[in-house]
Amino acid sequence: MTKLNQGFALKLLDDTEAPSSMRIELIEKPMPTLRKGQVLIKMLAAPVNPSDLVYLLGKYGLPPNDGAFVGFEGCGIVVDANAGLYGKWLVGKRVAVSAQPGEDGVWAKYAVTKANFCLPLRNDIADEQAATIIVNPCTSVCMVERAIELGAKTIVVNAAASQVGKGVIRYAKQLGIKTIATVRSEANVEVLQRLGADKVLLTTDADYFSLLKETCHALKATVLLDAVACDDTPTVLKAMPNHSTAIIYGRLTETHDPLGGLFSVADVIFRDIRIEGFWLATYIGKAKPWQVYRLSKKVQKLFAQGIFQTDIYKTVGFNDFYQAIDHYADNKSDGKVILKPNC
Structure with missing residues (x-):
């Protein structure tokens, strides 16, 4: 059989x-x-990330594969291998898993x-x-x-209540880099503030832009990390000093629309404002194996030391996953939904 x-x-x-649960x-x-x-x-476990939700909409950097299992990352036990000596060595070991692009994802009993x-x-x-x-x-x-390579002494973190944003604040603090966090709630x-952000600004405040500009210039913030894009990117860059750089790693605004964003041509030309993108899949694809291994060891050490900690809203099995994914889609700052397929 x-x-x-x-x-x-x-x-x-x-x-x-249509909500994520219907997709x-x-x-x-x-x-x-x-x-x-x-x-x-x-x-053993797999989270829901914003990138998963965008992929379900067919708007991610990878073409949607109808009928394929979904889920970009997780952890589990290697039970079989067809991958030479390294594969044999992995059998029986617990590993963090990244899905293979174009293949089934990891929201399944086996991946x-x-x-x-x-x-x-x-x-x-x-x-x-x-x-x-x-x-x-x-x-x-x-x-x-x-950001350190770009000479930043202070980083602006947009949508800073996200898991990436919180990780940036923690890691930057450890390295002596200041952070200006912007949040909507x-x-x-x-x-x-408790995590260690040097300044937290509420984007809904009437004087948000003037406070942002004052703070960026006072702390010499020259790098923006932005997962929102659209209007946010040019707005924040307008408040930053000349020669600043925005690193765009997502677009949380209007995720039902095709990926895209806005920027000020005048700022790019006359203020030497620069915009670049970051996608982890590209980084890992270009990196040497030892670089990926070193990155993994560094991140795991930060977790073990308690410097990194992913906020978790709920751990669920297959039966409760539909409801949980919709909650996460609407309430990302509550923490991750974790799927345990074999429970």
């Missing part, structure tokens, strides 16, 4: 207003045959990916935290280190 794998597959819809369906399909370089993982997309995990990190190690924390670390102001 053919062994079946169960998981949440993408269901493409024309209705742009997935729980299905069964045969376990795949491992191709050269691949490993089979029994999944298949490339062996070099698996990062062996320390024993002192719980499954729920280990499942979140790749996408958000690695992005936080990479962008702070890029007053409830997040004290949270980010």
